[in-house]
Amino acid sequence: MKTIGFIGAGNMGAAMMQGAKKVFGDGILFTDISRNRMEELQDQLGLPFVLSNQECVDQASYVVLAIKPQYYGEALEGIRPRKGQVFISIAPGISISKVKALLGGDVRVVRAMPNTPALLGEGMSAISFSEDPYQEEERDTVRRLFDSFGKTLTVPESQMDMVVPLSGSSPAYVYMLIEAMADAGVLTGMPRKDAYMLAAQSVVGAARMVLETGRHPGALKDDVCSPGGTTIEAVKVLEAKGFRSAIIEAMEACWKKAKSFQSQD
Ligand SMILES: NC(=O)C1=CN([C@@H]2O[C@H](COP(=O)(O)OP(=O)(O)OC[C@H]3O[C@@H](n4cnc5c(N)ncnc54)[C@H](O)[C@@H]3O)[C@@H](O)[C@H]2O)C=CC1
Numbered sequence: 001m002k003t004i005g006f007i008g009a010g011n012m013g014a015a016m017m018q019g020a021k022k023v024f025g026d027g028i029l030f031t032d033i034s035r036n037r038m039e040e041l042q043d044q045l046g047l048p049f050v051l052s053n054q055e056c057v058d059q060a061s062y063v064v065l066a067i068k069p070q071y072y073g074e075a076l077e078g079i080r081p082r083k084g085q086v087f088i089s090i091a092p093g094i095s096i097s098k099v100k101a102l103l104g105g106d107v108r109v110v111r112a113m114p115n116t117p118a119l120l121g122e123g124m125s126a127i128s129f130s131e132d133p134y135q136e137e138e139r140d141t142v143r144r145l146f147d148s149f150g151k152t153l154t155v156p157e158s159q160m161d162m163v164v165p166l167s168g169s170s171p172a173y174v175y176m177l178i179e180a181m182a183d184a185g186v187l188t189g190m191p192r193k194d195a196y197m198l199a200a201q202s203v204v205g206a207a208r209m210v211l212e213t214g215r216h217p218g219a220l221k222d223d224v225c226s227p228g229g230t231t232i233e234a235v236k237v238l239e240a241k242g243f244r245s246a247i248i249e250a251m252e253a254c255w256k257k258a259k260s261f262q263s264q265d
């Protein structure tokens with residue numbers, strides 16, 4: 001019996017396994033609908049795979065569902081879990097009660113939303129435990145899984161849809177920001193590689209300033225804006241172009257999409 005089985009070994013499943021391997025060692029197995037993908041990942045991570053979702057459920061105490069929300073029905077159809085087994089669902093918009101219903105009810109479900117910087121151990125995950133009884137050791141195992149690839153915040157399930165735009169999807173818009181910043185550098189003649197480094201490390205530094213100083217992001221922004229200086233010129237253009245409202249509207253669209261998966265019964 002293994003500790004953790006992963007159903008779905010795509011981008012997110014693989015990133016989680018990479019971190020989990022450091023903590024759970026050979027207590028991990030996985031499966032995927034694609035044989036090629038399983039072989040590729042076995043070579044890459046040195047972890048074993050099994051050939052069906054049922055085998056994965058049978059051979060693991062905790063089962064991570066790392067498949068797209070649209071495929072939950074298909075992937076879990078006919079699956080027979082053990083009584084009280086713990087499933088960890090990382091799909092946006094799929095509620096704990098929906099996973100329980102798909103699995104026949106008598107399981108415990110942790111709903112979670114990780115992100116791909118997990119690959120570097122810099123992930124941010126939010127988790128919600130179902131309102132079932134758990135032993136402290138079981139909660140600890142789930143937390144150790146998510147802590148193995150980054151930081152973990154426990155939130156009420158009602159906040160899970162909003163975690164999707166805040167941390168699940170947000171790396172994508174940060175990459176867009178970095179790409180656009182680098183494009184501006186290239187526009188003025190900067191080599192692209194140097195532009196990426198300047199832009200990306202500034203994003204890392206700014207994020208750490210928010211996390212580690214505890215100061216308001218607006219106050220930190222004010223510190224960068226020298227009176228009559230360069231930064232305020234950029235801020236003026238960003239305000240005129242609707243930078244903040246673009247972010248808010250984009251995240252609202254992301255949140256709505258996450259919520260919409262729940263209604264696709
Ligand atoms: N990529 C990301 O940044 C994040 C993804 N997620 C969630 O994680 C889940 C997986 O996403 P990704 O890894 O990005 O997708 P992906 O498409 O890279 O991986 C999904 C994997 O599931 C496999 N699969 C499909 N149907 C299956 C079935 N019936 N049985 C077994 N395996 C099956 C596919 O072959 C594929 O390897 C999704 O629910 C996604 O919303 C959550 C947080 C972040």
Ligand SMILES: O=C(O)[C@@H]1CCC=N1
Binds near residue numbers: 092164168169
């Ligand atoms: O785009 C998606 O649906 C997934 C969920 C969060 C990040 N990627």
